[in-house]
Amino acid sequence: MIKKWHFYSTLAIIVAFLSLGFKPFKLETSPWFLTEKNSESDYLFPSEKQEDYVSLNIPYVGKRLNGFKEALALKESQGHYRKVNSLGYMGKYQFGSETLRTVGIKNDSKFLHSPALQEKAILALLAQNKWVLRNEIEKYCGKIIGGVTITESGILAAAHLGGAGSVKRFFKNNGKKRLRDAYGTSIRSYMKKFGGYDLSFITANSRATVHDM
Template structure:
């Protein structure tokens, strides 16, 4: 268990997890270095030019020369350059996390795990910001994994609570809700042994934001889905009732079979139209 501390400790823990601290590492999927970065990550970080296969890691494209790295061999031989590259990538990821509003989940518990800045970044490192978004917006019901079947929850939990001010610029500890004093963030180093639920306080949210994100246990999306389901069931029941009534009328010789079919078709069309309107 890593004791949560500063950003440098986060990088050390990530390097140990990803490559056993081996800057020359390259796995079977083509991920490189201490932090196992792929083409798409290095494109975002500004070290590699986007090619036709950014998700394949075939490394057939062109390096940008950023920080003196002009090739895969240069990258693998430059441990300090790899650390700078992951920091550049973390900065890019955090900007995307903020753009998508995923930082609103900080201090909340999703899938039984307290969300912290370092946890969000570690989850995004494993499965991308898109995978992180799916996990958070499903309230932990969707759990993306990487090619090695490592679940995002493992990284969010394992890398929770590090001081990420070097990347995020925030001096508030997301793991204990404390504010940095005039002396900076030094008084807010999270305790890695702290109970992540009972030992933390939640950051203040407006009632509308808390409701929309499901901080109270049931989110707006959950209620919206339930209402849609009820409406769909009622429309199906209404259509079935109309069909039964038309069939009974036809069996009593009160309507032709063509008229029965026409009326049932109309009812079905109305049902589908209403479902489309309500579900949009």
């Protein structure tokens, strides 16, 4: 009986001694995700330094129509629907009032405050320009003009920048004439930057308006 009592007493002392060797501790935690807000939406960054992460506002949507639109919008307005530049061009894709009239929009303010209307407007304008430039698309796609491999999407992007007439002049002068917008951006640079997208979804239509989209 005494031996058994001695055994359990010794075991209790050993357990108590071992327990004292472990002290409770707290893990220091820091926020892993930081929310950075802007006027459009929220982004989550796995760092407290936003500058560590670039181009997070560029969605990857491939080389089809949506990819083309988002890339064009990023260049035109950084993707902001309500942006108005110093020349009065408006919205995500930077439309002028005169161009808006050609796609059936008479109210600039309504256009500026309606993302859905802006998305319809770009589709209508692409359809119009695809009709106006159908001969150039057929004749020059796949060729190298002015050091640029010509594609349908490049042609339509250039038309968005400077109008279909400027694109026709570009080809008429074999790419040698430097055609630029008011900010100095060239037709050639848009043909190169936005080349290679599949815009077969767009049907050429000389009378396309937002009401058709």
